[in-house]
Amino acid sequence: MARLQTLLHAHPTLGPLAVLVLAVALFSVLNPRFLAPANLSLVLAQVTVIAILALGQTLVILTAGIDLSVGAVAVFSSIVMADLATAVGLPGPAALLVGFALGTGMGFANGLLVTLLKLPPFIVTLGTLSIFFALNSVVSGGATVRGADMPSIMTWTGSTVSVGGFGLTLGSAIMLVLFACLAYALRSTAWGKHVYATGDDREAARLAGIRTDRVLLSVYAIAGALYAIGAWVLIGRLASASPNVGVEYNLDSITAVVLGGTSLFGGRGGVAGTLVGTLIVGVFRNGLQLAGVQVVWQGFAIGLLVLAAVAIDQWIRKVRA
Template sequence: MTTTAPAPDFEVRQHDSLGLRVQHLLHANPVLGPLAVLLLAIVAFSIVNVRFFSAANLSLVLAQVTVIAVLALGQTLIILTAGIDLSAGAIAVFSSVLMASFCTKVGLPGVLALLLGLACGTAMGALNGVLVTRLKLPPFIVTLGTLTIFFSLNAVVSQSETVRGSDMPRIMSWTGNTIPIGSFRLTYGSIIMLLLFAFFFYALRSTAWGKHVYATGDDAEAARLAGIQTNRVLFSVYTVAGLLYAVGGWILIGRLASASPNVGTEYNLDSITAVVLGGTSLFGGRGSVLGTLIGALIVGVFRNGLQLAGVEVVWQGFAIGLLVLIAVSLDQWIRKVKT
């Protein structure tokens, strides 16, 4: 004789089934959550203040998030391998100061100064990679130490003085120039940022290197047993991230029309925030650069929208911090999905 399960148990299973479907959907498409948050934020802030959706304000939002987005792109590569980089902002600012110093103090041509600055940023990232892969030090400790070192060297090289854009070759501040598209103004820095995201979107999805990055972050030991040279992957990730941070430093010069050693203290946290809000797991192996771009836009939209709504700065930070906690909690829930 067969028995029928009680109705309450059936209702529970139906409820669990819906939750599992959502869990699986977000696990397979981590960009959907951040995209929904971004769209809702844009709609909400447009209702609160009609100026938010104006072309001039949207141009400002994109320009403001460009540097953070580039830093977050490098941060994404590292977090995908289950690491973290607290020196991102320090490398970017130090690279911008070095570029300016090569021009104004050493007297190098603008293009050469730019290339040397990018090389220095790459070398700083490579140093992080060597310490992580050769000495087997935790990424948190390594980058916490280099954060202090690079900011200290930054103060020594710059002597705490800001170099004006007018004192440097035009190529140094070129990234701040704009292209008018109707009432919308797009900076060259933003174009560079979008091209970088497109390149790494392809690299992570369609190249062996990208697959190795995900495999290393998902399970480094399993990846090593499968024949992947995980140390080489980690070293490449930190080195490439250093180059991206240096590019962010170049864009920063254009954004500020100067090279200042006194900026960037919040860039490390902002870059990690953008990555986390974009759905990349802090435990590695899951996420995408597209999500990071959306995460950077979420940060920019919330700060701009709250400012237009008249919210005090302290509460703007509170809102961003709350978003981060929600994003991390959601990531923990998604990672429990059973395949």
């Protein structure tokens, strides 16, 4: 057990990966349709938006913070993009750029409140959650913008390309590229090392010469940009921009990060684990649905997985002692 504990501490993705493989094997035995290319395509498409949002959430949690405004930023960005492209008549690319800038700005605002006022990230993002959802209601007026009324580039991410019988949406392709880029940045750049150091021990990182406030600002700004990209993918997924979605995105993104082996205490984990954690949620929900399990019990199973993941993380962290 001590060797396993040390191994999982050094490679936090191994545990979630083993769970994913076992889940795929189990559900493929319970229902042969699970491994059908069409069903696997559906699983990936269903988790794409949450995966992108969880990518930003991972950066925040790596710094020992948490972001409860994920859903509000994504939905508000999608509404602004759609309204600019329809009601205002802005060209599609310009509307997207404004939406990306808005998402980045909202993330940057979270970072400023955390660094300048020294407020806990939980409190900051809980407050901005309400603010952004309120602004979303004001701007949208509660109305959904149809994809048919938008320029084609707004719903472009919902297009599907066939790869050997497997349907890959362009939104999923964007998601995989984002994961690859962030994985490289965290593993192979000074910025990535500073993110881990800040999350592991912020004061020690500051004394070592790392400008921790700048690191935190960059993390929250990049997270906001990722949420805005997720908003674009969301529009393509729904073929519309609705102000009434996103309530569950906060918990779903945190669930994916935790299941992926990233520690809620910061400084340990990575985006590869987050991708695996997102797939675990998607596989369990799809597999249980094919097995005829009621929705309420699907949520029950996901909740048990989260509790188990946090308990295992606590056990793994003791290896430092």
